[in-house]
Amino acid sequence: MSALTNDQIEELITKSLDAREFSYSPYSKFRVGAALRSVDGKIFQGCNVENASYGGAICAERTAFVKAVSEGHLRFVAIAVSCDFNHYITPCGICRQFMNEFGKNLEIFFVNDDRTYKRAILADLLPYAFGPEILPGK
């Protein structure tokens, strides 16, 4: 069961699909969009941003998180992710670790081109995670 209403899920899906528009992906030609909902209902969109130094690429999920955190938001309910293939895209390992910093109960919607989706919780995608609770001072 999702913490979001069906309308909220549909809104997140639309914003995730729309976010692909600004994908900067001249190398992979793989356009990814994400939409992240904070606990106070704000939605932050992100796309993947690649680099001539290939390893410098930033995924859509992290773009959305960095936008949100840099504007003072630290608590999130859900993120939707989409690519422009007939595929349910799942976040890469770096993004799973990155997102874990902000809570293991985050809902993740993997959105297909036709708006159908699959849903998971971050804790299921990153079991036995290394997280901030392990470090002193947290």
Ligand SMILES: O=c1ccn([C@H]2C[C@H](O)[C@@H](CO)O2)c(=O)[nH]1
């Ligand atoms: O969940 C994912 C998986 C991949 N990518 C990007 C990284 C790179 O720009 C391109 C191909 O890996 O897709 C994302 O943005 N999110």
Ligand SMILES: [Zn+2]
């Ligand atoms: Zn990633």
